[in-house]
Amino acid sequence: MVSPYATDFVTPLSSCPRCGELMSAAEALPGNSEGPPEPGCFTICGACAALLVFGQGLIVRQPTKDETDALDPEQRRRIVFGQNRVLAVHSHKEMPRG
């Protein structure tokens, strides 16, 4: 399935630890560096908007409490922005057209 998001990077196939959605691409969060994701980068599940981290081999996992505690206010703002956008895309899809 083609992601509705721009700026996708191909990543190894892994699944969201929360909802099980298979992921093989990632989008840089707005304001992040333009490059492809690296281990330790945060990402957001395109299906359930869970906050995730790329681990070793770019397999996504849930962030630890230490990792989320270390987020600065600007990172939190970007994450919430990304999560809201995922949720908006899904609510838009489910809205009847016309």
Ligand SMILES: [Zn+2]
């Ligand atoms: Zn998910």
